[in-house]
Amino acid sequence: MPASVVFLRGFLVPPTEKAGCVTVLVFLMFEVDSVKKTILTGIQALFFIATIQSCSTDFDINSDNLDTPIVYCILNTADSFQYLRLQKTYLIDQAALEFPPHPDSMVFPGEVVVSLERWQNNEVKETIRFNPTTEIQKDTGFFPTDKHLLYKASARILPKQLYRLYIYLGSKEKVLYAETTTLGSLTVVDPMPLPIRKISLYEGANYTCRWQPVEKAGVYQVVVRFKYLETLGGVTSEKTLIWPQGFSNPGSNIEYLSKDVSGARFMHVLEESLVSKAGIERLAVGLDFQILSGGVELKYYVESTAPSEGALMEKPVYSNVTNGIGLFSSMAEVNISNLFLSSVTLDSMAYGRYTRGLGFLDHTGDRDSTNELKY
Amino acid sequence: MTRSILFSLLAGLFLFFSCDDPVDPNNNNNGNTDTPKIVGTLEIEFRVPGSYLPPNRVLRADLSIAKTAEELYKGHFLDVANVYNSKLVYQFELAPGTYYYQAGIVCVAKGDSCSAAGFPGEVGGSKWAIGNAIIKEKETTRIIPQFR
Numbered sequence: 187m188p189a190s191v192v193f194l195r196g197f198l199v200p201p202t203e204k205a206g207c208v209t210v211l212v213f214l215m216f217e218v219d220s221v222k223k224t225i226l227t228g229i230q231a232l233f234f235i236a237t238i239q240s241c242s243t244d245f246d247i248n249s250d251n252l253d254t255p256i257v258y259c260i261l262n263t264a265d266s267f268q269y270l271r272l273q274k275t276y277l278i279d280q281a282a283l284e285f286p287p288h289p290d291s292m293v294f295p296g297e298v299v300v301s302l303e304r305w306q307n308n309e310v311k312e313t314i315r316f317n318p319t320t321e322i323q324k325d326t327g328f329f330p331t332d333k334h335l336l337y338k339a340s341a342r343i344l345p346k347q348l349y350r351l352y353i354y355l356g357s358k359e360k361v362l363y364a365e366t367t368t369l370g371s372l373t374v375v376d377p378m379p380l381p382i383r384k385i386s387l388y389e390g391a392n393y394t395c396r397w398q399p400v401e402k403a404g405v406y407q408v409v410v411r412f413k414y415l416e417t418l419g420g421v422t423s424e425k426t427l428i429w430p431q432g433f434s435n436p437g438s439n440i441e442y443l444s445k446d447v448s449g450a451r452f453m454h455v456l457e458e459s460l461v462s463k464a465g466i467e468r469l470a471v472g473l474d475f476q477i478l479s480g481g482v483e484l485k486y487y488v489e490s491t492a493p494s495e496g497a498l499m500e501k502p503v504y505s506n507v508t509n510g511i512g513l514f515s516s517m518a519e520v521n522i523s524n525l526f527l528s529s530v531t532l533d534s535m536a537y538g539r540y541t542r543g544l545g546f547l548d549h550t551g552d553r554d555s556t557n558e559l560k561y
Numbered sequence: 562m563t564r565s566i567l568f569s570l571l572a573g574l575f576l577f578f579s580c581d582d583p584v585d586p587n588n589n590n591n592g593n594t595d596t597p598k599i600v601g602t603l604e605i606e607f608r609v610p611g612s613y614l615p616p617n618r619v620l621r622a623d624l625s626i627a628k629t630a631e632e633l634y635k636g637h638f639l640d641v642a643n644v645y646n647s648k649l650v651y652q653f654e655l656a657p658g659t660y661y662y663q664a665g666i667v668c669v670a671k672g673d674s675c676s677a678a679g680f681p682g683e684v685g686g687s688k689w690a691i692g693n694a695i696i697k698e699k700e701t702t703r704i705i706p707q708f709r
Contacts, residue, residue: 376645382622382667382687386641393643442647528625528641549636 251277257512270337289330297356305348364514370401372518384528387449404485406434411474457540466545475522483515601696603653623665633661664706
């Protein structure tokens with residue numbers, strides 16, 4: 187007697203904690219004779235128990251770690267060494283913000299080949315290999331500072347050239363790729379490397395840095411380095427306060443680009459950054475200016491990582507690395523070193539309202555109160 | 562008629578009580594207003610004298626102001642301007658009185674070009690122009706330093 191379908195019944199087990207876990211049980215019951223019916227009912231019961239027992243209330247809040255490569259490389263036309271940082275995404279079984287990852291979990295095991303090609307007229311003109319190095323100490327912070335693996339190449343980067351980056355990861359059998367066109371040369375107009383020109387930076391006196399626009403540049407930045415000697419308890423040490431200015435965007439069809447360094451802000455930065463201690467004595471040595479220009483990729487990256495404005499609170503971070511994430515761009519820089527501060531600036535640091543407690547010597551090399559500024 | 566009188570009366574009362582006391586715009590911070598400083602302007606047209614040297618071999622080096630000639634000599638300046646190649650005119654806001662200024666130019670040409678152009682020494686040789694200026698209230702005194 188042919189079996190005939192009596193009904194088709196399905197149970198849809200609702201998703202509990204296990205996201206996306208949908209179990210569908212389909213039971214087919216056939217109208218057969220009573221013996222067969224009993225056997226089938228038993229099988230049905232066994233299926234049901236097995237299904238219930240196999241469901242788990244455990245669930246993973248993390249998806250699988252894809253070991254996504256993260257690459258940062260900024261070619262510097264002013265340097266004879268180039269550096270590349272290669273790491274990967276990692277996953278740990280504990281609170282990520284409480285325990286830093288193991289250093290090995292952030293680097294790729296196995297073979298890693300990093301090479302850079304310079305292209306001209308659709309031909310490879312130069313191939314540069316990067317080698318692993320740990321010579322640069324990582325800055326302190328949450329992530330492990332030991333075994334800071336970088337890749338280094340001894341190479342001069344030529345301006346206005348197309349460079350292509352290839353990274354082969356043996357463990358993933360994957361090649362990462364990125365390309366950039368290097369910047370033109372950067373010409374700084376002010377400051378000039380003239381020590382006789384004293385720099386005035388105090389309330390009411392700003393300094394204007396000027397430079398010529400750089401071909402292919404997307405962003406500029408001026409960095410001021412204030413050098414001073416600090417004497418405490420008879421021990422004198424050289425100190426440097428690094429004061430980066432805000433980013434500047436390139437203008438169009440203008441002869442010079444400029445950035446004003448605020449004298450009033452300089453005094454505030456000193457007040458905020460330096461510690462006031464009894465018996466401390468500080469002697470201002472001078473200023474270095476560093477003018478940097480970065481490629482358009484760097485501009486997009488800076489913009490994508492800047493705080494959001496308006497309704498769009500979360501925005502994707504810019505990346506130009508194929509088969510990975512990260513940034514490959516170029517920069518040019520000019521350093522103007524060993525410039526001196528004007529006597530009025532030194533006196534402002536010694537006796538001015540913001541910095542008088544920091545122990546700076548005035549332009550005569552002492553702290554004679556008769557020199558005090560009358561504010 | 563009675564209604565309109567009543568309405569006018571209510572409106573008048575409303576307007577009367579809703580008005581704040583008049584505010585004296587000249588006395589709104591309990592007399593803590595800083596009195597504006599009485600100043601005049603010293604305007605220095607800092608010309609770099611011409612020479613047979615190529616352009617940008619003689620540059621502006623220093624422009625400083627002092628209250629007396631002695632303080633100028635000792636380097637106790639009231640103000641030191643940031644000088645640039647591209648800026649010709651420099652202004653200082655000063656209280657009325659007499660002030661002394663010094664303007665310096667420097668030669669950056671190679672070889673013995675600087676000494677041949679009248680600068681002492683070789684590269685880095687400088688020339689100075691020193692003078693005084695009288696600043697009057699709300700007036701601009703214009704000076705052109707002369708280098709010899």
